[in-house]
Amino acid sequence: MKTRILISGGTGQMGRTLQEVLNREWPGSEVLALAHNQWDIADAEKGKEIFSSFRPDFVINTAAFTNVDLAEEQREAARRSNATGPAVLARLSNDFGTILIHYSTDYVFDGKKRTPYTETDAPAPVNYYGLTKWEGEKNIQQHTERYYIIRPAWIYSGYGRNFIRLVMDLARKNAVLRFINDQIGSPTSALDLARFTLFLMRERPGDYGIYHCSNLGEVSRFDQARAIVEILGLPVRVEPVLHTAFRQIAERPAYSVLSKEKIRRMFDWQVRPWRESLEHVLKTYYL
Numbered sequence: 001m002k003t004r005i006l007i008s009g010g011t012g013q014m015g016r017t018l019q020e021v022l023n024r025e026w027p028g029s030e031v032l033a034l035a036h037n038q039w040d041i042a043d044a045e046k047g048k049e050i051f052s053s054f055r056p057d058f059v060i061n062t063a064a065f066t067n068v069d070l071a072e073e074q075r076e077a078a079r080r081s082n083a084t085g086p087a088v089l090a091r092l093s094n095d096f097g098t099i100l101i102h103y104s105t106d107y108v109f110d111g112k113k114r115t116p117y118t119e120t121d122a123p124a125p126v127n128y129y130g131l132t133k134w135e136g137e138k139n140i141q142q143h144t145e146r147y148y149i150i151r152p153a154w155i156y157s158g159y160g161r162n163f164i165r166l167v168m169d170l171a172r173k174n175a176v177l178r179f180i181n182d183q184i185g186s187p188t189s190a191l192d193l194a195r196f197t198l199f200l201m202r203e204r205p206g207d208y209g210i211y212h213c214s215n216l217g218e219v220s221r222f223d224q225a226r227a228i229v230e231i232l233g234l235p236v237r238v239e240p241v242l243h244t245a246f247r248q249i250a251e252r253p254a255y256s257v258l259s260k261e262k263i264r265r266m267f268d269w270q271v272r273p274w275r276e277s278l279e280h281v282l283k284t285y286y287l
């Protein structure tokens with residue numbers, strides 16, 4: 001019998017990338033991916049209908065209100081997607097015997113550390129998006145025992161609105177691009193994250209808990225943009241600026257690099273260096 005996998009947020013970056021990778025790498029899976037307009041994860045009745053008819057073995061929750069600045073202004077909508085939705089999914093997963101896989105974020109941390117954040121570091125979000133994502137994590141832990149919460153950071157992919165597209169769009173209209181170089185993180189290739197997700201589902205049943213997964217290295221948006229420009233050969237100059245040069249509505253952690261030590265130790269999972277993964281995604285989708 002095929003493993004049934006339900007995906008929420010089916011048209012987002014992770015929703016699309018997971019479908020692509022599942023299609024290619026897990027022929028024994030039957031995937032039902034639903035878009036926001038087909039299934040709002042905070043709608044408990046609709047969720048029950050979908051779980052009752054599809055009977056998923058796994059549900060992968062990629063749905064989230066991901067616009068960090070807008071989340072400051074549209075607080076109710078952000079909480080609904082990031083905190084209420086995960087609670088509903090966790091209750092349904094518990095009732096139907098489904099394993100829940102959920103993506104959280106590096107933005108649960110305050111950025112005051114100067115060494116990579118581990119899974120045991122205490123969250124202390126500095127913006128509303130981070131606060132609602134942390135609430136989502138706690139709601140899941142309260143309502144089901146069978147969960148994997150994976151925290152990535154700065155996801156980019158071949159799909160949707162993402163940092164690569166932003167750089168490409170800006171490069172079409174400007175000769176000089178300015179990017180922040182005093183906020184440091186560890187970017188995540190959606191392809192690498194999808195592969196790690198499949199690994200947990202197939203190879204590590206029962207190893208529930210929280211896991212950090214991003215690429216290796218510590219970079220600013222300036223470093224990342226410069227690498228994109230270099231690899232794509234875009235005819236623009238990239239300059240570093242301090243975050244105070246832009247009016248960012250939401251505060252961001254100054255440092256949110258994630259430690260991958262737990263997944264290396266537990267699973268011998270080696271994440272790829274950030275530039276190697278970036279090159280791979282650029283060559284796969286953009287070149």
Ligand SMILES: NC(=O)c1ccc[n+]([C@@H]2O[C@H](COP(=O)([O-])OP(=O)(O)OC[C@H]3O[C@@H](n4cnc5c(N)ncnc54)[C@H](OP(=O)(O)O)[C@@H]3O)[C@@H](O)[C@H]2O)c1
Nearest residue numbers: 009012013014036040041063064066081103105153154155
């Ligand atoms: N993107 C990043 O840099 C980043 C970094 C760290 C962690 N994460 C986390 O990783 C996960 C995947 O992110 P992503 O980049 O794939 O996000 P994305 O591209 O913004 O996709 C999110 C999807 O969720 C949908 N959605 C929002 N609220 C929903 C709801 N209540 N019910 C059903 N669908 C809903 C959105 O639909 P609409 O657009 O129609 O609303 C969108 O299709 C999220 O949990 C996010 O918080 C992302």
